[in-house]
Amino acid sequence: xxxxxxxxxxxxxxxxxxxxxxxxxxxxxxxxxxxxxxxxxxxxxxxxxxxxxxxxxxxxxxxxxxxxxxxxxxxxxxxxxxxxxxxxxxxxxxxxxxxxxxxxxxxxxxxxxxxxxxxxxxxxxxxxxxxxxxxxxxxxxxxxxxxxxxxxxxxxxxxxxxxxxxxxxxxxxxxxxxxxxxxxxxxxxxxxxxxxxxxxxxxxxxxxxxxxxxxxxxxxxxxxxxxxxxxxxxxxxxxxxxxxxxxxxxxxxxxxxxxxxxxxxxxxxxxxxxxxxxxxxxxxxxxxxxxxxxxxxxxxxxxxxxxxxxxxxxxxxxxxxxxxxxxxxxxxxxxxxxxxxxxxxxxxxxxxxxxxxxxxxxxxxxxxxxxxxxxxxxxxxxxxxxxxxxxxxxxxxxxxxxxxxxxxxxxxxxxxxxxxxxxxxxxxxxxxxxxxxxxxxxxxxxxxxxxxxxxxxxxxxxxxxxxxxxxxxxxxxxxxxxxxxxxxxx
Numbered sequence: 001x002x003x004x005x006x007x008x009x010x011x012x013x014x015x016x017x018x019x020x021x022x023x024x025x026x027x028x029x030x031x032x033x034x035x036x037x038x039x040x041x042x043x044x045x046x047x048x049x050x051x052x053x054x055x056x057x058x059x060x061x062x063x064x065x066x067x068x069x070x071x072x073x074x075x076x077x078x079x080x081x082x083x084x085x086x087x088x089x090x091x092x093x094x095x096x097x098x099x100x101x102x103x104x105x106x107x108x109x110x111x112x113x114x115x116x117x118x119x120x121x122x123x124x125x126x127x128x129x130x131x132x133x134x135x136x137x138x139x140x141x142x143x144x145x146x147x148x149x150x151x152x153x154x155x156x157x158x159x160x161x162x163x164x165x166x167x168x169x170x171x172x173x174x175x176x177x178x179x180x181x182x183x184x185x186x187x188x189x190x191x192x193x194x195x196x197x198x199x200x201x202x203x204x205x206x207x208x209x210x211x212x213x214x215x216x217x218x219x220x221x222x223x224x225x226x227x228x229x230x231x232x233x234x235x236x237x238x239x240x241x242x243x244x245x246x247x248x249x250x251x252x253x254x255x256x257x258x259x260x261x262x263x264x265x266x267x268x269x270x271x272x273x274x275x276x277x278x279x280x281x282x283x284x285x286x287x288x289x290x291x292x293x294x295x296x297x298x299x300x301x302x303x304x305x306x307x308x309x310x311x312x313x314x315x316x317x318x319x320x321x322x323x324x325x326x327x328x329x330x331x332x333x334x335x336x337x338x339x340x341x342x343x344x345x346x347x348x349x350x351x352x353x354x355x356x357x358x359x360x361x362x363x364x365x366x367x368x369x370x371x372x373x374x375x376x377x378x379x380x381x382x383x384x385x386x387x388x389x390x391x392x393x394x395x396x397x398x399x400x401x402x403x404x405x406x407x408x409x410x411x412x413x414x415x416x417x418x419x420x421x422x423x424x425x426x427x428x429x430x431x432x433x434x435x436x437x438x439x440x441x442x443x444x445x446x447x448x449x450x451x452x453x454x455x456x457x458x459x460x461x462x463x464x465x466x467x468x469x470x471x472x473x474x475x476x477x478x479x480x481x482x483x484x485x486x487x488x489x490x
Contacts (some may be wrong), residue, residue, distance in 0.1 A: 002489060026036055052146045057169070058173060060255045060256045078156065080154050085149070085441060086149055091413050092382075095148070109132065110226065149445075152167060152433035154388030157338055161262060167272070177275035178246075179192070179256075179257045180241065180243050180297050182242040185296065187262040188259075196222040201250070206219075235475070277375035279302070280353070286453045287471040288345060293358075297356055299355075305326065305327050306325070306353050309348045311346040343372070343424070369470075386442045386459065391458065393439065396438070396460070397436065399430065401427065408452050410427075411446045414438065415442040
């Protein structure tokens with residue numbers, strides 16, 4: 001993915017923050033196990049990857065739970081869980097040889113004791129779930145359960161104020177992120193949840209693009225091992241979608257936008273939205289399909305207007321769907337054409353932009369649900385996701401895959417009831433594919449050639465049952481800590 005011009009005033013601070021985030025994430029994720037490398041390297045020595053022995057991610061918990069710091073009360077009833085699955089040997093085959101140490105999977109609130117999965121159940125790899133979403137949740141896999149660990153949070157909202165399915169991966173904290181969500185419909189509300197996994201308070205600056213001046217900026221102190229909530233309508237207003245820049249100092253945070261729509265007295269959807277890719281001139285947004293409404297929100301954070309072409313990517317290749325201009329410092333919500341099947345969007349721009357796509361699906365009554373798909377980071381080794389538990393059987397589940405910048409070959413690996421099934425996928429450049437994964441508990445995409453963007457799309461059938469749809473990105477899996485030089489004898 002190409003990046004923005006270094007002349008942009010915002011690009012250099014963002015780059016510095018991203019470096020800080022990467023370094024800090026290395027500490028969080030177990031970089032203390034790197035070991036040392038000899039300064040002298042003979043021709044007989046060759047690099048060998050060392051398996052990760054700690055993988056950690058964080059989820060925000062129930063985004064509608066009461067917030068003691070701001071004296072808010074819970075407004076929506078949710079039923080959900082955080083789930084984690086270790087990668088089975090079939091997934092890691094040819095990728096990495098994990099540690100021989102037993103290891104464990106732990107799930108814990110940031111202020112509470114962990115639950116653990118120390119050993120495999122009677123069949124299949126270790127897995128752990130927690131129904132406690134009152135606080136942000138930490139997921140950790142150690143030793144042989146660390147490489148390829150997949151984890152995520154999901155919930156179903158019900159009642160008179162919100163309805164729908166929402167899911168997201170548990171991620172590493174960051175010092176710099178862009179999030180895109182929301183809309184200008186009446187009854188639409190977005191709020192930003194900031195979780196702090198660290199032991200010290202973190203200063204966070206939240207900037208809503210397109211507002212100008214200090215009206216669109218808020219400074220927030222997120223307490224240690226806690227979370228804070230920012231109502232985005234008070235920053236960006238209620239007239240349209242939101243593009244929010246989150247930057248922190250003194251620590252890292254896990255940011256999530258919660259997008260909820262109440263159309264009069266009728267619930268019209270809920271979604272949790274994780275960060276989209278950093279500003280760039282090329283993005284790929286996997287995990288899209290038809291719905292009552294389809295669109296893409298684009299924002300240009302630089303000082304020049306951006307001319308953007310949106311292309312649809314599927315098994316037939318890439319073809320233009322829309323061309324638009326995004327004014328400098330502004331946000332545009334583009335209506336997109338219908339298209340059969342599951343597909344991806346490709347964004348090409350002459351200036352750096354951020355982007356995310358949205359869709360709406362209707363149930364058998366008046367209610368509807370909404371989903372957001374973010375621009376993803378390509379991966380060339382392994383990517384994975386834990387899927388929502390307890391979802392009705394009529395909600396279909398697909399992996400949407402798009403080649404990054406050349407042809408790609410991959411295996412889609414599906415875990416269900418302790419068994420792993422595999423589907424081979426071959427993609428030409430600028431092509432995409434979708435694989436049905438049934439009632440999978442976790443999925444991985446393993447590359448043998450090239451790199452891809454991928455997401456999981458869950459969607460009900462239009463006009464059938466309760467409206468439920470959500471999209472969650474497949475993130476690059478942590479499998480190794482680094483390359484170490486190893487001397488082979490003989």
